[in-house]
Amino acid sequence: MAFRREYSRELGYGIGQKGKETVEKSDHFKCKVIESNPLTPNVFELKFAPDRPLDFKAGQYVSVIVPAVDGKPLRRPYSIASAPGVSPIELCIQKVEKGPGSNYLAGLKPGDTFECVAPYGYLTYHPRPDKHAVFISTGTGIAPFRSMVLSEEFRKSPPLSTLFCLGVRTDHDVLYETDFISHPLLKWIPCLTQSVGRVSEFFKGRVTAFLESQHSQFAWSETEFYLCGNGAMIDDVRKFLKGNGVDRKAIHVEVYFRPEAPPEQAAVK
Numbered sequence: 001m002a003f004r005r006e007y008s009r010e011l012g013y014g015i016g017q018k019g020k021e022t023v024e025k026s027d028h029f030k031c032k033v034i035e036s037n038p039l040t041p042n043v044f045e046l047k048f049a050p051d052r053p054l055d056f057k058a059g060q061y062v063s064v065i066v067p068a069v070d071g072k073p074l075r076r077p078y079s080i081a082s083a084p085g086v087s088p089i090e091l092c093i094q095k096v097e098k099g100p101g102s103n104y105l106a107g108l109k110p111g112d113t114f115e116c117v118a119p120y121g122y123l124t125y126h127p128r129p130d131k132h133a134v135f136i137s138t139g140t141g142i143a144p145f146r147s148m149v150l151s152e153e154f155r156k157s158p159p160l161s162t163l164f165c166l167g168v169r170t171d172h173d174v175l176y177e178t179d180f181i182s183h184p185l186l187k188w189i190p191c192l193t194q195s196v197g198r199v200s201e202f203f204k205g206r207v208t209a210f211l212e213s214q215h216s217q218f219a220w221s222e223t224e225f226y227l228c229g230n231g232a233m234i235d236d237v238r239k240f241l242k243g244n245g246v247d248r249k250a251i252h253v254e255v256y257f258r259p260e261a262p263p264e265q266a267a268v269k
């Protein structure tokens with residue numbers, strides 16, 4: 001019987017409900033940093049080589065072991081941004097103020113090592129050559145979708161058409177533009193929430209506003225939707241898709257985080 005292993009910030013990994021896919025086998029890896037490069041002012045890519053082949057499906061993630069500062073080591077999940085079979089493996093990480101995981105990885109230099117357990121995750125590509133696909137991410141939520149659209153599986157079995165939306169604040173926050181702008185199998189749509197820089201080249205507004213703008217021309221029930229990143233965006237998009245009759249089985253989701261409630265809201269909960 002196949003059981004789904006689920007990530008919990010408090011408990012780590014445990015056996016969860018019966019799922020449609022099983023994590024085949026996760027294993028412990030020692031990884032050597034090959035490169036660390038800034039992609040935007042707040043996001044960097046980390047390229048690493050595991051101590052032996054790490055097999056994963058496009059869209060899956062590694063669970064990085066963050067050494068203990070006080071108390072116990074922590075675990076933080078990071079989606080693999082490179083395609084399966086490509087070496088070195090790439091992560092794409094947002095630096096979070098005072099965040100132990102992201103700052104630990106940001107401090108690693110070429111030649112340093114870190115440990116992780118991998119692969120994990122259910123947000124994988126579902127080849128449906130008879131359907132369209134829409135990938136929607138905010139910020140580093142682009143990572144699993146980059147892995148998917150650069151994968152051989154996607155190239156061999158692409159959807160009828162693909163829209164690839166990335167929600168960020170300004171044009172300085174746009175990630176991996178060169179990979180997507182000329183990708184032959186997709187339409188690349190960065191959505192900017194602030195009117196700064198090269199605004200005329202991109203959609204001005206949130207990803208939900210972009211979807212609303214497509215309302216009349218879209219084959220909603222003939223499309224697979226992939227959502228990743230900020231939980232608030234995912235809630236809004238899900239609600240919108242539900243309102244347009246999209247079957248929940250056609251919506252594939254990975255929530256990276258939920259924005260913290262302001263102190264006054266947290267107090268009344």
Ligand SMILES: Cc1cc2nc3c(=O)[nH]c(=O)nc-3n(C[C@H](O)[C@H](O)[C@H](O)COP(=O)(O)OP(=O)(O)OC[C@H]3O[C@@H](n4cnc5c(N)ncnc54)[C@H](O)[C@@H]3O)c2cc1C
Binds near residue numbers: 077096100139259
């Ligand atoms: C399955 C999965 C895959 C993930 N993959 C990635 C990835 O590829 N790249 C990545 O940058 N993060 C990713 N994350 C988030 C990552 O695991 C950490 O939560 C994040 O790096 C913050 O950890 P921290 O220890 O630095 O800070 P913490 O102290 O744990 O976090 C502080 C706060 O930062 C906010 N936050 C968390 N992640 C982000 C983010 N990405 N952008 C903006 N604010 C954030 C949240 O409000 C969080 O409560 C993923 C999360 C999940 C569940």
